[in-house]
Amino acid sequence: MARITRRGLLTAAGAGAALLPGDGRVARASPAPGDAAWPQRTVRLLVPYAPGGGTDVFARALAEGLRQVLGQSVVVENRPGANGAIGSEAVARGEADGSLFLVDTGSHVMNTYVMPSLPYQALRDFAPVALLSRYPLLLTASAAAPFADVKGLIAAAKAAPRSIGFGTSDAAISYAGNLFTRLAGIEMLEIPYRGAAPILNDLIAGHLPTGWNSTVAALPHLQGGRIRALGVTTTTRSPQLPEVPTLAEAGVPGYDFAGWYVMVAPAALPAGIAARMHAAIEQALLLPAVRERLLGIGADLGTLGPAPLRDFLREEDRRWAKAAQEGLIVRAQ
CATH class of the missing domain: 3.40.190.150 (Bordetella uptake gene, domain 1)
Known part of the structure; x- marks a missing residue:
């Protein structure tokens, strides 16, 4: 990493x-008595x-x-x-x-x-x-990225190690990204942000190829077609995104994180x-x-x-x- x-x-x-x-x-x-002050x-x-x-x-x-x-x-x-x-x-x-x-x-x-x-x-x-x-967390990608799924991302990362960045906004999301690179056997560049919104802004603008987000933050942008969801981090699919595979289904066996x-x-x-x-x-x-x-x-x-x-x-x-x-x-x- x-x-x-x-x-x-x-x-x-x-x-x-x-x-x-x-x-x-x-x-x-x-x-209740004694609680009236709050x-x-x-x-x-x-x-x-x-x-x-x-x-x-x-x-x-x-x-x-x-x-x-x-x-x-x-x-x-x-x-x-x-x-x-x-x-x-x-x-x-x-x-x-x-x-x-x-x-x-x-x-x-x-x-x-x-x-x-x-x-x-x-x-x-x-x-x-x-x-x-x-x-669940999501592995998301810019609509401008040259890969449309996890297998395409892994292939691109293996072809050019440390050339593809992934945005993270806190330690838990950093863990999600680094667990992915570890299990997928690839090298990517972690790019720390001060919050999920700046990650999403750069994904939408095409300045950032991939990022890790919560479903809560990403869903409106996914629904608007501004970014892509490549996979969810849990072992079951999200009810809000039933068409998005789990990362384990998408080619990273053993991946599980919420x-x-x-x-x-x-x-x-x-x-x-x-x-x-x-x-x-x-x-x-x-x-x-x-x-x-x-x-x-x-x-x-x-x-x-x-x-x-x-x-x-x-x-x-x-x-x-x-x-x-x-x-x-x-x-x-």
Whole structure:
């Protein structure tokens, strides 16, 4: 694997809430004793990537539902940079009063094994709130690329090693791309971006031959014919893209990887607030407009609450430690 720069290549208040039958409106019950203080001010969902990517799209749809469930303003803030670490640090150091939450990808845990000196620890410095969604990733290509499928890409990469770039926007997506090159037995150039939207822009413009994206970010552009989907990373096809083969089907046996979105908060967040936010998320995801939007762009809406999420994140930490030992993720210099 080679890694270069883009410039170089390119010259509850929701716990008591309920849906009213038939119209998707939310009825808010009185909070339990001792919980009445939350939320009393704007709730901020910080996304550590550029606007327009899958994490941003998901967070904004969720925020719209949470506004209805919580009866309070919920805003999304983007703070991209350093593979998500800049925004994550801001939340780790933030006030643990239930006004600030981080919405991140699997890179939240993986960065421990990618970044040389993180100013926080993913398992120690954040309170788990909710696993929001799991989703397949996509290997996508520019419509201008001279290959139309995975076999064509592999043949082109073997004919001219390290001549074809692939865009990545976080550690999890970097892993997806490097796992592909490893299993396919090819050499490509990894090009890091600050978010999924810039990758998609360069794919559409023909400046970038291939990129890795979430279904959430890529689907509108696929439907518009602006980019191509070469394969999905999971072992089953995406319901939203049934015509797109899995990478295993397309010629890379053994390929299997799924991304996920998570919500965490500063470590000292009271457990009661974490539980109420998880309940509010579950209510928000039942709202027809929110649910239809997210399902329509490929998101799986099965959630986990704070306790099972803690176990999930620990298991992910063990997974990435093993992947780092095996050389599937590379520590940044």
